[in-house]
Amino acid sequence: MAMDDVREPLKGRKFRRCRSAPLAEHVPLETTNAGSVPVTESIFRNLHPSFCKVGIFLAFYLGIGTICFYLVRNQIKGKKTNGVLDAVYFCIVTMTTVGYGDLVPNSILSKLLACAFVFTGMALVGLILSKAADYLVEKQEILLVKALHMHQKVGHIQVLKDVETNSLKYKCIVAFILLLVLISAGTIFLATVEKLDLVDAFYCVCSTITTLGYGDKSFSTQAGRVFAIFWILTSTICLAQFFLYLAELNSQSRQRALVKWVLSRRTTNVDLEAADLDGDGVVGAAEFIIYKLKEMGKISQEDIRLVMEEFEDLDVDQSGTLSLSDIMLAQPPSTEK
Numbered sequence: 001m002a003m004d005d006v007r008e009p010l011k012g013r014k015f016r017r018c019r020s021a022p023l024a025e026h027v028p029l030e031t032t033n034a035g036s037v038p039v040t041e042s043i044f045r046n047l048h049p050s051f052c053k054v055g056i057f058l059a060f061y062l063g064i065g066t067i068c069f070y071l072v073r074n075q076i077k078g079k080k081t082n083g084v085l086d087a088v089y090f091c092i093v094t095m096t097t098v099g100y101g102d103l104v105p106n107s108i109l110s111k112l113l114a115c116a117f118v119f120t121g122m123a124l125v126g127l128i129l130s131k132a133a134d135y136l137v138e139k140q141e142i143l144l145v146k147a148l149h150m151h152q153k154v155g156h157i158q159v160l161k162d163v164e165t166n167s168l169k170y171k172c173i174v175a176f177i178l179l180l181v182l183i184s185a186g187t188i189f190l191a192t193v194e195k196l197d198l199v200d201a202f203y204c205v206c207s208t209i210t211t212l213g214y215g216d217k218s219f220s221t222q223a224g225r226v227f228a229i230f231w232i233l234t235s236t237i238c239l240a241q242f243f244l245y246l247a248e249l250n251s252q253s254r255q256r257a258l259v260k261w262v263l264s265r266r267t268t269n270v271d272l273e274a275a276d277l278d279g280d281g282v283v284g285a286a287e288f289i290i291y292k293l294k295e296m297g298k299i300s301q302e303d304i305r306l307v308m309e310e311f312e313d314l315d316v317d318q319s320g321t322l323s324l325s326d327i328m329l330a331q332p333p334s335t336e337k
Helices: 004-010 051-071 083-095 108-148 156-165 167-192 198-209 222-264 269-275 285-296 301-314 324-330
Strands: 076-078 103-105
Touching: 051 083, 051 108, 083 103, 083 108, 083 222, 103 108, 108 167, 108 222, 167 198, 167 222, 198 222, 222 285, 269 285, 285 301, 301 324
Parallel strands: none
Antiparallel strands: 076 103
């Protein structure tokens, strides 16, 4: 592993043990002082804990969509029940990309509206509703861990530690349980209300939550479409989150396997040469840690370069160490109020 590109700035420098560093969760996200952590202006920032904002975005989308599709209801052909209900139902099957085909646009205006609402609906599901679903799963995750440790004398700290260590695994379990509940509920409803036989009901559920939406089986009654408005949205998002957690769990497993391999393999002369950043023939603790973190894929050469550039800027006296005077000279206090 070549380290020549970072050896030059590190020549003659000594690494010192960092006693502590501020934890990421304790860094304020919003402050009014100069030099504070910049706050993104995105409207989607930190939306997942705020169900009020999620509700507003969803209500706005469904409200506008309902009005638009209600006004062009005569330009939409298919099985109809109630004008307003059909408009909301059409919004849901459009935004989730289910598209049964039981209601289809039949004019230039209605087709253009459908095109616009399918893109905005997908963005709403991907950027907002999935975040809210992830937050809900995280809350249920703690309840699951507590239930698993119900018969053990485990304190709150141990529960939180277990959640942190196996977070993705518990998220997969919670999402899978919710998915089973939603599949069962949908199958039972279609069999009892829509009068489908059990196999057709299960078939319709599967084609819906996977957004396949063949259209040969769908919600055709007024009661069925009321149920579908809530059920389609939650079930499709739940399935998407479940597969997302599975992918993340697989990635995490591979990362942990790499870490285990890096820590268990023997250190060779080649490793020591690569870890010797300052080229003095001796590998310090900091150099060894940086090298191992690079092998684990935790940091990259570019990360090291950027940090070293900041160090060079702060090290005003070029002593190879940072002091309070260096910081004050490099970053004079701001006069802004």
